[in-house]
Amino acid sequence: MIIKRIFNILFDLYGYQGWWPVPGSAGSKGFDSAGYHPGNYEPPQNKSERFEIITGAVLTQNTSWNNVEIVLRRIKDENLITPQSIIQAPLDMLASIIRPSGYYNQKAKKLKIVSEFFLNEDRLDKEAAYDGRITRDKLLSLWGIGRETADSILLYAYHFPVFVIDSYTVRIISRAGLIKGGEGYDEIQRIFIPENSNPADRYYNEYHALLVLHAKRFCRKEPLCRRCPLKVICRMGNAAAD
DNA sequence: CCCCAGGGAATTC
DNA sequence: GAATTCCATGGG
Numbered sequence: 001m002i003i004k005r006i007f008n009i010l011f012d013l014y015g016y017q018g019w020w021p022v023p024g025s026a027g028s029k030g031f032d033s034a035g036y037h038p039g040n041y042e043p044p045q046n047k048s049e050r051f052e053i054i055t056g057a058v059l060t061q062n063t064s065w066n067n068v069e070i071v072l073r074r075i076k077d078e079n080l081i082t083p084q085s086i087i088q089a090p091l092d093m094l095a096s097i098i099r100p101s102g103y104y105n106q107k108a109k110k111l112k113i114v115s116e117f118f119l120n121e122d123r124l125d126k127e128a129a130y131d132g133r134i135t136r137d138k139l140l141s142l143w144g145i146g147r148e149t150a151d152s153i154l155l156y157a158y159h160f161p162v163f164v165i166d167s168y169t170v171r172i173i174s175r176a177g178l179i180k181g182g183e184g185y186d187e188i189q190r191i192f193i194p195e196n197s198n199p200a201d202r203y204y205n206e207y208h209a210l211l212v213l214h215a216k217r218f219c220r221k222e223p224l225c226r227r228c229p230l231k232v233i234c235r236m237g238n239a240a241a242d
Numbered sequence: 243c244c245c246c247a248g249g250g251a252a253t254t255c
Numbered sequence: 256g257a258a259t260t261c262c263a264t265g266g267g
Contacts, residue, residue, distance in 0.1 A: 063247060063263090064266075066266075107262095143250090166248050167248075
């Protein structure tokens with residue numbers, strides 16, 4: 001199957017990515033916090049790790065991860081990397097702290113909203129009658145959380161096996177010829193779910209991370225088809241004149 | 243100077 | 256539903 005083949009090509013070339021990238025982890029620069037077990041990935045198991053992933057997922061909306069790292073550092077320096085402190089911080093102060101990540105007025109609101117959600121889920125989780133389940137619909141009901149951010153949170157913070165579709169993913173499989181263009185998010189998502197299989201989240205986790213890396217290395221806006229490792233399966237790569 | 247980055251909401255048809 | 260427009264900084 002073509003989806004599995006693409007994964008194998010990318011994994012054999014780029015290797016294990018160990019997302020979600022967190023300050024202190026491999027591939028992340030300039031941070032001294034503990035991070036998640038570089039090169040020996042274990043999913044985040046505590047609340048602070050989860051909350052940091054959620055924060056990063058919001059901050060990286062249409063924004064380079066480099067800018068997000070700058071802001072995560074600033075948030076930590078201000079002792080704001082807890083939902084309680086983000087809720088308590090004045091909106092304009094929070095906005096100024098996260099300024100380097102762009103869209104800072106919108107994102108300041110979003111961080112307050114997901115912080116409230118996080119605390120509320122945590123509180124409900126302690127009640128016996130509550131099933132303790134974060135759902136996609138719950139996340140989508142929050143202002144500022146769309147499908148990709150919701151799926152990123154489900155996958156990387158809570159380890160639910162969902163496939164995250166971002167603009168890189170669409171670009172790659174569109175050029176490869178797997179979609180025509182115009183397909184919706186959920187429709188594209190289904191393409192990546194292998195039939196008759198029950199893969200661990202590791203597959204979804206690593207696959208998405210590999211697609212992001214591959215889009216940065218070769219499948220850029222101006223693609224570098226000549227030496228692209230996916231050339232053998234790619235319509236654009238095969239048609240490229242080089 | 244230009245374009246781009248691990249989207250999403252609001253508006254309009 | 257689909258197409259536009261706005262949000263905004265830092266890096267190449």
